[in-house]
Amino acid sequence: MNSIAEQIADFLSDYAPFNYLAFEELSQIASDVKVVVLEKNQTLFQINDVLHDSFYVVSSGIINLSVISDSEETLLNKCAAGDIFGLRPFFAKNNYMMTAKSREETIVYAIPIASFRPFVANNPDVLNFLLESFAVNTRNPKDKENLIGKLISDNVFYSDQQSEMQYFQSLTYNLNPLKTTLYSSVQDVAQQMTASLTNNILICENDFPVGIVTDTDMRTKIATGRFPITVTVDKIMSSPVVTVLENVSLAEAQLLMLKNNVTHLCVTLDGTDKSLVKGIISEYDLIVAQANSPGVLVKEIKRSQTAKELKQIRDRVADLIQTSISKNVPLSHVFNITSEINLALLKRTVELSILDLGSPPARFAWLSIGSQGRKEQLLFTDQDSILIFEDVAAEKYRDVKDYFLKLGKKTTATLEKIGFSSCPNGHMGSNMQWCKSLTDWIKQYDNWMNTPGENSSDLSSIFFDYEIIFGEQKIEDAITDVIFKNVMKSTLFFDFLGNDALRNNSPLTFFKKFHVEEEGEHKDKFDIKIRALMPLIDGARLFCLSFEVKGINNTFQRFKQLSITDPKHAEIYLNCAEAFLTLSKFRTLEGLKNDNDGQYINLEELSKNDKEKLKNALAPMRDLEELIKSKFQLTQFS
Amino acid sequence: MLDWLKNINKEYPDFWKAYTAKFEKKSSRFVVFSTETTGLNPKNDVILSIGSFSVVNNSIVIGDNFEAVLTQYKYFHDNGLTNEFLVESKLKKISEPEALKSFLEYIGNSVLVGHHVDFDVDIINESLERMDCGRLKNEALDIDVMHRKLQDITDKESALDELCEFYKIPISDRNSAANDAYKTALLFLKLKSRLGIK
Structure with a gap:
């Protein structure tokens, strides 16, 4: 028993x-x-x-x-x-x-x-x-x-x-290289290469490789006029070909290319040029073999056809982030790289939707708002986006809006498949309310900024952090102009944003202990997003709007820029910038550990040292709060 | 007080002799065990079931286990209690003397480990006395004592589930002597490595 x-x-x-x-x-x-x-x-x-x-x-x-x-x-x-x-x-x-x-x-x-x-x-x-x-x-x-x-x-x-x-992993390479004979004409060969989208062709005699023609040969020998386009290919081929055995390793292939100063290696049965061709290794294969470099990822994103492929790539990005952080790459760089990759992902997703739905009936812009708009999205967080399309004639309006709503729905659905969960507040381009014509959007921003109290239920400060993903740059510029035009005259708006920034309780209690969640699923954990990161993000946005700092959406860079624009308080801004990075790192590590968005930090798992670090990073917030209160003349009661 | 004098020339049962003979050598095997009893008084209450596992080389050996449900018909009869749940239970039942006999064979000279192990040892000793045997000779470790030593707590005892929570042991909803023994074993492995016990 x-x-x-x-x-x-x-x-x-x-x-x-x-x-x-x-x-x-x-x-x-x-x-x-x-x-x-x-x-x-x-x-x-x-x-x-x-x-x-x-x-x-x-x-x-x-x-x-x-x-x-x-x-x-x-x-x-x-x-x-x-x-x-x-x-x-x-x-x-x-x-x-x-x-x-x-x-x-x-x-x-x-x-x-x-x-x-x-x-x-x-x-x-x-x-x-x-x-x-x-x-x-x-x-x-x-x-x-x-x-x-x-x-x-x-x-x-x-x-x-x-x-x-x-470096000893084997390479995957093209097993069916283009082949031709010594006597084909250059023009035919060029057409063959173009048709199959490759940059190289092997010249064979009795199936043995005798030479290779690449894009470089075409450029240096034909386009320069050294040979006419009608010449046979043996005149311009590079010969002999560098040949290798099957199962060549990455390191070996790299060395051979460097040593012989070539970009392609021909794989043959016994590794000499007197045997059957088995395939061709290009520099590109070597790069792919080195897997998760950001450049390669972006390239692959651009070629992806399905949500599934994109999801795989996004998973690899998570690996990349984890390795970068464990190798102590500065977090601001990681932010940049990740947001570029995310940008490519989002862009490709919109592209895929367009490929599916047919070309859009009007010009439009798909903007990311919120964390991606600020280029601060390291982990899978929710997607926030808006869609703005240009004004069209009244009779066409319904069809156009219809198309863009469909586009929005399709895109957000794909993004969800990739792993960006949809926004709980419905801030997405698929939402009727956030898929509008440019005029409507300008009205919307005007309303928000001039009469912020009135329909504040749908005003969220994330609408002021945006980045264009796809479409017309001019549309984004138009929105920016509207915002900054209104900024000049609207003190009410700053009152609103200021109070918004101050609404969260301080992260530390009177006794310098962490304010942890008192109940619910995350009891006794520290809500780093709401209590620590949001105040900094809100503060940075508020000051940037009031100093009319345009074109910088990243919180870290906003603080850096503010320290230059407003040198009197430079110290506070710089402290906040550092604090923001430290806090983001805590969140990212927590998120990677638990495969979620890292919003809640489990304090019990932190070492004493880390806890002190976290506490110190919370200190600059108090100064920032004071600064907001004095600059915008807010009192606790306004 | 002078009980041992009474026993000095006593003839013990064979299995007891075999048990005591094992103590000539020292054991590297731990036996983690837990008992379910009718109450908390070692003198008047009796054991209902025993569950235990051995721990060798820092791992729990699932196959090397002892599990028994005891038929305490006499106790139930004397106290006017119903024993239907025992009768109905599908687990194999054996009588107290038989259970203890095989338990002693099973533990041999191993070091015993339990949660508030003193009580478990006491109640087993009471049963052994009824069978004309001596007291358990095994060394016994208490995981709550280990916990208090590790955390420098002097004034508070912790329940098994509290310890599980503290050391993040996944708690199963099933409750039996075997489950308690398993939890105790997991806790023991954690505490053992943290206290550096070989």
């Missing part, structure tokens, strides 16, 4: 590959389980450790799997409850090739290989699952999609035990 074993079996039965097994079999396996408790950051096994006699299933908590390359730890994967790892002992005899470390307090079940093996042998489903998962190379982030719900391989790249494994 063993009731805990049954409970473990019950737990396992929810996850692959255990769901292929009968409950009695699972009970039998469960009774051989050993339960291991790991403290935060405790290593379960590491690279080159002798294989354990068990593999592992996460029961609760999170295990990070990583490899060391270039003496840096590279995160391969996170395993959450139900994920399996440490499968190496099933298939191989050599030592572990990755490190498994708990990211938080974690409980894992160790299942002895010996007691699991019979079930593998008798059950092809289980065997297939294990083999498939073991063969998956998790370094390639594109495969992440395939891994959901599956177990995590510890089979990293090639089986050599190199420390710079990242």
